[in-house]
Amino acid sequence: MYEYICYCDKVTKGDIASAVFKGAKTLKEVVAVTGAMMNPDCERNNPKGICCGKDIVELIKEYS
Numbered sequence: 001m002y003e004y005i006c007y008c009d010k011v012t013k014g015d016i017a018s019a020v021f022k023g024a025k026t027l028k029e030v031v032a033v034t035g036a037m038m039n040p041d042c043e044r045n046n047p048k049g050i051c052c053g054k055d056i057v058e059l060i061k062e063y064s
């Protein structure tokens with residue numbers, strides 16, 4: 001099963017990792033590469049009920 005980080009745009013942890021490995025360093029760059037946060041309806045899609053932005057920032061730190 002995929003582990004989504006952005007549920008609204010079905011972006012996985014792996015997608016974030018590969019964006020960072022390819023050189024994306026900021027949330028803005030990761031969003032541009034992965035297509036995350038393009039269609040936000042987080043309250044409905046994300047089990048946490050909030051947007052994935054913070055989680056993406058955490059992953060950028062983890063993978064950098």
Ligand code: FES
Pocket residue numbers: 005006007008009036037038039040041042045046050051052053
């Ligand atoms: S979970 Fe990423 S924009 Fe909603």
